[in-house]
Structures are given as structure tokens and as C-alpha cells.
Amino acid sequence: MDDPRPPRRHEHLRAGDTSVVVEVGDDTIPRVLRWGCDLGDLDDLALAALADAVRPTTGDSVVTHQTSVPLVPQHGTGWLGRPGITGNRIVDGLPGPGWSPLFTSAQHARADSDGVCRLVSEGTDPGAALTLTTELEVHPSGLVRARASVRNDGETPYALAALECALPVPAAADELMHLTGHHTRERLPQRQPFTVGQLVREARGGRPGHDATTIIAAGVPGFGWQTGRVWSVHIAWNGNQVSVAERTDGGWRLLRGGELLLPGEVVLEPGETYTAPWLVASWGDGLDELAGRHHDYLRARPQHPSRPRPVLLNTWEAVYFDHDLDRLTALAEAGAEVGVERFVLDDGWFRGRRNDRAGLGDWFVDEAVWPDGLRPLVDRVHALGMEFGLWFEPEMVNLDSDLARAHPDWLLGVGRGPGPESRHQHVLDLSKEEVVTYVTERMSALIAELDIAYLKWDHNRAVVDAGGQPLGSPAGHANALAVQRIMAELKHRHPGLEIESCCGGGGRIDLGIIEFADRVWASDCVDAHDRLDIQRGTGLLLPPELVGTHIGSPRAHTTGRVQPLSLRGGVALWGHLGIEWDLTRATAEERAEVAEWVALHTSLRPLLHNGRVVHADLSGDAFRLEGVVAQDGSRGVYGLAGYDRPLTSSYGRMPLGGLRDDVTYRVSLLPPGDRAPVGRRPAWMDQSVALSGRVLREVGLELPVLQPDGYLLIDATAV
Known part of the structure; x- marks a missing residue:
């Protein structure tokens, strides 16, 4: 009896001890049959046999039993789980067809280079007038990346609602781990059985969020740091997103995700394309190996920091809004004495900023506090042999600011005025080119004027009511892209500039923002007791040199705990070291011990920032x-x-x-x-x-x- 299935072939992507076996054909976009540890050399016959060995029976219904699930699951194949693509065509202003696309006519091409194995596929649905392009990569670190793009080939607009990639995991992956938390207590693990249904983690605040899952992992029950096979996915995107662990009654277990689009946010005009963020997947025998693949991938990038990470002193918990040249000069001198290499002036330097209720958006040095500008402080910092850094919160604005009074239409809102106030601030609409220009030019002018080497880029509130005025059209996607654009432009204009992604602490830590930022602030909590686990959760994604870890004052600002300097110094040792403490109030003995920790860190930097x-x-x-x-x-x-x-x-x-x-x-x-x-x-x-x-x-x-x-x-x- 002839095989009724269309002819299929198989691709084997191998790098970094990782194998991805993919089934492709003229009638289908790629279907990942298996990914994980390296399977060795497999010829075409062995790959075909593998495919037959793992192919489930369909019985008499392809609807209830899928033989394999495409990289972008499609309702049109009979898939009853979560679709990977949803949307519809708009005809005469009304919802129309194209809501169940099925991409059949497909072409596939290998594009391996620089040790990266890459499969690019293109499928079309002539009836829906859509083209879907998928990219699947395996990097020398063993990290897997997948993403999809959809193009509108029709003559009417297409409203895209979601575009997500999905990767299968085996039945042995019977336990889920994802992260939770809140401001000052980020990225703590929680576990549960991988039961039938969907675990859905959404971030709707214009950023991954303090409770961001960072990764969703599935592994053998009881997997730990050193033992137990485990697989994970992460969404490399600094805006709204969704991560899903899905188990169907047909036996499929999928880890998946993509950008979480606001209603009507992406409407593709004829010829336009939307590209989803990368779904980044890792695996390991234990979480350390899984995390190590992320670390190796990041360290192999050409823009990864290559010079020793300067020990910094940040002024926030030392002076808060109480800015004074003499006081800050004394603090800089105390920092230099213990070995600090970078001095960062935090919030409070710009016009009207005596508290958190005013001034955001007015990026001009406050003449009332700094009659001679910041140059005297900058010159003293440089004379002490340190770099100078400055705090900004470029996406935000206080209503009590010259900017908000002059441009109320520059604030995000959905037609009922500015969105809800949080932390006494609102959000700028970076979907407007004039707003992007203003922010970029003000920051660039100060960087050039003050020889700024480092930006602490903060983002202290969730983005809600993310509509562009006057219509309130959804603008979350455009704002997330604009942040990347501004960071990239500032780095282009000012070679060597480094940027920290701070987001009320650790609210925006992802592999999207880290393409533009050089480090993250793991948490506003520097309580060493809490930091032990906050830094562990952050380290699942980022290597130590990209994570800010500071020695705080004896009494922790966020928790009130009093802790010995040995614990505070020891816990801060393991990342990009800094100090968050008014050293002018420390005793001589305390400053001497801080200097010891700084000296140890600088001596260990080659190990700490390159090791496993x-x-x-x-x-x-x-x-x-x-x-x-x-x-x-x-x-x-x-x-x-x-x-x-x-x-x-x-x-x-x-x-x-x-x-x-x-x-x-x-x-x-x-x-x-x-x-x-x-x-x-x-x-x-x-x-x-x-x-x-x-x-x-x-x-x-x-x-x-x-x-x-x-x-x-x-x-x-x-x-």
C-alpha cells in the first residue's frame, strides 16, 4: 500500500552538544521532532527512521491526534491547542476571513555560517494571502533560537493578533519551574506538575516585569542545579509578552511564547511584515548547564563587554534627592579611596527634582542646586581616576514638569487623558517621532557635554493605557521598539558608552534589551539575604558580568535588616560589583574592609566574569x-x-x-x-x-x- 503522506525530508541542526531534528516538506513549515542533547551523526535513513519512531498514531482523526506540530502551530491543521498565529483580514472596515491560515506551499534553505546552524523556511497560504517565514538556529553554545515573520500579500489590511513559536519537550519533562516575585523580591522559583492544560504567564506592563518568568522550564521531576534533564524557553523582548507551557490530551508538551500584542496593535497593510521576537531555548543536565548555554551565547556576541567591568559607586542610597556639591565630592573621594572606578550620580540632578513628584522629562541640570552645572563634580571625579555616570528615566514624565505642560499630547493615554498615575509619573509616547527626537537629543547633549561614560536607564512604573494620542491607538509595540532605537542611536553617537537597564530594579531583564544594554540592575533590594536568591534567578539568564551587585549600607534600605559587611561584600562579589552606601558615614574599619572586598573582586574579575x-x-x-x-x-x-x-x-x-x-x-x-x-x-x-x-x-x-x-x-x- 502506498504511503498517503506527502514526501518529507529531515534536517539535523547540530552545534554545541545540541541536536535539533526537523521535518520539512513542500506542504508544511518546519516541524521540530526533537531537540536537546547531541544525537551524533545521522544520515538520511537514520533521520527518517527517527521520525517514524517518534511519530504518534493518528487513529481515525487528525484533529484529536496530531502526528507532529509545526514550529508555528496552526488551527487549520486540526490543532485544537493554542494557535501559533491568530488574526483576520479587514474588509470594508469589518472583520473578514484569514483567521485560520494554513501554510502549505513551503520552501526551506540551510544557511549555516560562523558555527551557527540555520534553517530558513517560507510557507504561503494563497487563500489567506499570507506568507509565513520561520527561522530556526542552533548556536555554538548549544542555544536554540526560533522566530517567525508574517507578510500580508493581500490587497486589504490584515489584523495580526498573535504570532508564537512552540518547541516540544518529551514526556519525561513532567515538572515545570517558572519564576515569580515583585519589586525588591524578583525572580524566585516556583514549581508545579506539568499537568494537562496551559500554564500562561503574561506581562502586560510594557516590560517583562518584576514577576517576569525569565524562563519557563520543564524537566524530569526534582531537577536541580547539577542533576536532572531540563528544557527551557525565554522571550527575547523588552515589552509585553506571553510565555506558555502547554500539555494536550493528545500527549503533546510544548514550551512556547511571543510578544503579547494589544488589540489592533499590529495591522499589516498590503506588503507589510511583522517579525516576532526570538524564542530562545536552552537545555541541560541540571540548571547550571542550562544557564551556561545562555552565558556562553551572550559572551560570544561581538558587543559583549570585553574590558574589565569597572567597580562603581551609585549615589542613590547615599544621598537620595539631597544633592550638594561638597557632599557628593566627599562621597566620590571616599569611593576612590576604596578602589571605585566609576561614580554614578543618581536621581535628583535635573530641574525641579527635589522629590519624586516633579521634574521627570526636564533633562536640564538644575541651576538652583548646581549653579555651576555638574562640571565641577565631573572634573573632580575624573581627577580621582574614575569614570562618570548619570541617571535618566527617559520614558517617563511628571505632570509637574515643563515638558508635560508644553506637550500634554506627548503622554500615553486612551482618550480619557493621561493613563493612571503611578509613582507620581506618567509615560511618554515614544511612538511619536518628535518625542523620540527630544529624548535622544537631550540625552546625547548631556553625554557629550559631561563626558558621560555610563547611563543608568531607569523605568520605574508599568506602562498601562499605552495608547497614542489623540485616538488612543495602541502603542506598546512601538514604544518597546523605540527604546531599542534610542539606546542604539546613543551608542552610535558616543562610542564606548555603556548603558544599564534598570527598571524599578529588575523589571526589564531579557535577551531583547541586553542586545543594547551592557548590564542590568537585578533589584532595588541590596539586602544580601534576599539578594542570594534574586541573583540566582537572574543568573539563569545572564552571566555575572552583566548583573549589577552592590554592597549596601549596614541597615538594608528595603528590608531594615542589619547585616555584617562580610555577608554584604561576599554576596556582592559575584556580579558587576558596586557600592550603594554613604561611605562618608562608614567607619575607618568599615572602609578598610570595603577596600579589601573591592581589591579581591578586581583580582578575581578574569575568573568571575569568564568562568562557569x-x-x-x-x-x-x-x-x-x-x-x-x-x-x-x-x-x-x-x-x-x-x-x-x-x-x-x-x-x-x-x-x-x-x-x-x-x-x-x-x-x-x-x-x-x-x-x-x-x-x-x-x-x-x-x-x-x-x-x-x-x-x-x-x-x-x-x-x-x-x-x-x-x-x-x-x-x-x-x-
């Missing part, structure tokens, strides 16, 4: 153990934080992960992280030991029990 991040899988919440290991395995440094009192009198033995089995390491404590008071001291703490990486991984070290908020640094150096 490792975490210990813990039993309980009494402590945290994590570290960074050099790519060649020559050294590993680990931090042990006392999180709480354990239920037992001992933490027990804990392996040091990431080291090479065949290398012998000298294990000792590393100052200044060697001073935490402990009870019983394991012998190795007083006399260093030399053990192989295999022994350290399989047997581990007996750890001392720390008091809550105690911190130790452990050094393992090859001998």
Missing part, C-alpha cells in the same frame, strides 16, 4: 553554596552563606562542582571571606588540603555551620 557558574543542590534552606570555575578548570572560588539555622548540628559534606576530575586542587579559605565565626571547625579550615577534582565532586568537604548571615569564601586552586 556552579551551584550546590541543597537539602533544606540553611545555607547556600555557589561559585565560579575557570573555563580551563584551573581554579574555582566558592561562597558559603549561612541562610538560617539548620535542623541538624552539621551541614554535612557538600561537593565542590565544576572542577576537573584529573586535576589536584589546594583547598583553603580566601580572605577577607575567612572571618565568619563558626562553631566546630573542620580540619581543612586550619590546614589546607590537596584533593582531586573528582574527590571534591564525589566526596566533598565537611562544611562548618555558620551563624545566620555568616559568609565564607573557599578557594580551590590547581597545584
